[in-house]
Amino acid sequence: MIHQRHATPVPLPAALTAALVAWALAPSAATHAPPARPLAENRTATFGAGLPTAFREPPSVSSRGGVLQATLTAARSSITVGGQRAVTEVYNGSYSPPTLRVHPGDLIRLRLINRLDEPTNFHTHGLHVSPAGNSDNPFLPVQPGQTQEFEFRIPANHPAGLFWYHPHAHHFSNEQVRNGMSGALIVEGLLDSFPTLRGLKERVLLLKDIQLEHGHIADRGIGVGTTRTVNGLVNPTLALRPGETELWRIGNVGANLYYRLRLDGHRFYQVARDGNRLARLVPTDELFIPPGGRIEVLVQGGARGMHPLRTLAMNTGPAGNQYPAAVLATMRVEGEAVTPRTLPTTLLPVKDLRSKVTGHRTVVFSEGETQDGDVFFIDGKTFDPNRVDTRVRLGAVEEWTIRNESDELHDFHIHQTGFQLVEVNGTPQPLDGYYDTVNVPVRGEIKIIIPFTDPVMVGKFVYHCHLLSHEDKGMMATIEVVP
Numbered sequence: 001m002i003h004q005r006h007a008t009p010v011p012l013p014a015a016l017t018a019a020l021v022a023w024a025l026a027p028s029a030a031t032h033a034p035p036a037r038p039l040a041e042n043r044t045a046t047f048g049a050g051l052p053t054a055f056r057e058p059p060s061v062s063s064r065g066g067v068l069q070a071t072l073t074a075a076r077s078s079i080t081v082g083g084q085r086a087v088t089e090v091y092n093g094s095y096s097p098p099t100l101r102v103h104p105g106d107l108i109r110l111r112l113i114n115r116l117d118e119p120t121n122f123h124t125h126g127l128h129v130s131p132a133g134n135s136d137n138p139f140l141p142v143q144p145g146q147t148q149e150f151e152f153r154i155p156a157n158h159p160a161g162l163f164w165y166h167p168h169a170h171h172f173s174n175e176q177v178r179n180g181m182s183g184a185l186i187v188e189g190l191l192d193s194f195p196t197l198r199g200l201k202e203r204v205l206l207l208k209d210i211q212l213e214h215g216h217i218a219d220r221g222i223g224v225g226t227t228r229t230v231n232g233l234v235n236p237t238l239a240l241r242p243g244e245t246e247l248w249r250i251g252n253v254g255a256n257l258y259y260r261l262r263l264d265g266h267r268f269y270q271v272a273r274d275g276n277r278l279a280r281l282v283p284t285d286e287l288f289i290p291p292g293g294r295i296e297v298l299v300q301g302g303a304r305g306m307h308p309l310r311t312l313a314m315n316t317g318p319a320g321n322q323y324p325a326a327v328l329a330t331m332r333v334e335g336e337a338v339t340p341r342t343l344p345t346t347l348l349p350v351k352d353l354r355s356k357v358t359g360h361r362t363v364v365f366s367e368g369e370t371q372d373g374d375v376f377f378i379d380g381k382t383f384d385p386n387r388v389d390t391r392v393r394l395g396a397v398e399e400w401t402i403r404n405e406s407d408e409l410h411d412f413h414i415h416q417t418g419f420q421l422v423e424v425n426g427t428p429q430p431l432d433g434y435y436d437t438v439n440v441p442v443r444g445e446i447k448i449i450i451p452f453t454d455p456v457m458v459g460k461f462v463y464h465c466h467l468l469s470h471e472d473k474g475m476m477a478t479i480e481v482v483p
């Protein structure tokens with residue numbers, strides 16, 4: 001099963017996808033004969049059948065006395081992921097590098113040692129920190145053999161929630177994240193204001209997928225023959241009591257996949273998105289998480305039994321990618337029931353930026369083909385770090401229209417700030433909270449309002465599609481915020 005051979009990465013015909021999905025979802029899939037043409041995608045559902053893996057989290061490092069000190073060494077290392085051995089590019093010899101935990105007002109002192117044979121660098125996705133110098137600066141390369149000290153000063157008023165870190169060196173981001181170079185960064189305090197949620201058990205669930213062949217990373221096309229993992233584990237089991245409430249911090253920290261999560265027999269109660277607390281608790285059956293996005297939810301244990309956490313099949317459009325459903329983890333509800341906590345309905349107010357807009361801009365995502373393969377554009381241009389594409393004066397609050405003129409999904413991410421989503425294909429969106437990464441429909445457009453008001457963001461940084469394959473092929477632009 002594991003060393004199955006693969007067809008070349010062609011999109012699966014819809015009927016076959018449906019059949020595969022149905023097969024993968026069948027409860028006794030492991031004991032049934034595989035379909036006529038067994039594809040590697042199936043192995044996510046069957047791998048390790050009968051050998052339950054206990055849920056585990058990456059190790060965590062917390063700040064002390066206002067400072068978090070950490071070293072990350074990027075190197076090709078022998079790792080185990082989903083029970084398979086492989087040699088990949090990772091941090092600190094692990095597919096699940098440490099979760100960095102800080103408080104607003106803290107300083108992160110991070111030493112990055114590059115033992116790869118190619119450049120890398122370091123981005124703190126979603127943090128409202130300076131883009132300059134040795135802070136969250138995507139233009140600061142760390143060459144092979146080099147050690148770079150970074151300092152990230154987290155403002156005292158920084159939002160609390162799940163953020164993440166990953167390399168951002170142009171042309172290398174996709175490969176390095178596909179290898180496993182990404183981890184969580186948590187700003188503490190998300191639930192501090194809600195007495196009924198005190199002392200809640202919390203879990204970090206980092207979603208990544210890995211394409212392996214003979215112990216090395218294979219390049220099969222997005223979502224093809226890929227193993228889905230949660231904290232580097234294939235279908236781990238986590239236990240809750242009936243009525244027990246937990247906070248799940250779910251991060252899409254892989255390179256290119258979209259997730260549509262469902263938890264059988266349960267609803268999710270959304271608390272935060274992209275490290276921004278929502279104005280109210282939003283119950284939902286399905287969580288849609290684009291590449292780079294995070295959602296934090298409360299989950300309450302329901303009926304005793306096994307409840308798979310699934311991601312549904314995904315189709316990102318005629319020019320995009322199709323990949324099947326998969327079981328990511330299994331929640332086992334067992335033991336003595338506990339009295340469920342009363343969940344708050346409203347959280348804390350979120351500022352509506354609609355009356356504050358000082359200017360407008362349009363950003364166009366498109367793609368084309370050359371002899372060397374696909375190219376991806378923002379406003380008709382591929383990325384050039386030496387150009388300044390957009391200049392904004394500090395204090396501006398701008399409404400940007402992001403238009404997708406291609407036949408596949410993209411998602412829009414800008415560094416250093418969150419933003420408000422106000423419209424999707426002409427339909428006004430209710431304000432429930434901010435985003436830092438948002439989906440842009442095929443041949444559609446969205447409107448967002450970006451506050452360029454925090455002096456911490458003065459400097460040059462980037463906005464881009466967070467499918468890192470697209471970003472590396474040009475779909476990124478620069479912006480300078482000037483005082």
Ligand code: C2O
Pocket residue numbers: 123125166168292413415462464466
């Ligand atoms: Cu997580 Cu510029 O990216």
Ligand code: CU
Pocket residue numbers: 409410411465466467470471475
């Ligand atoms: Cu894209």
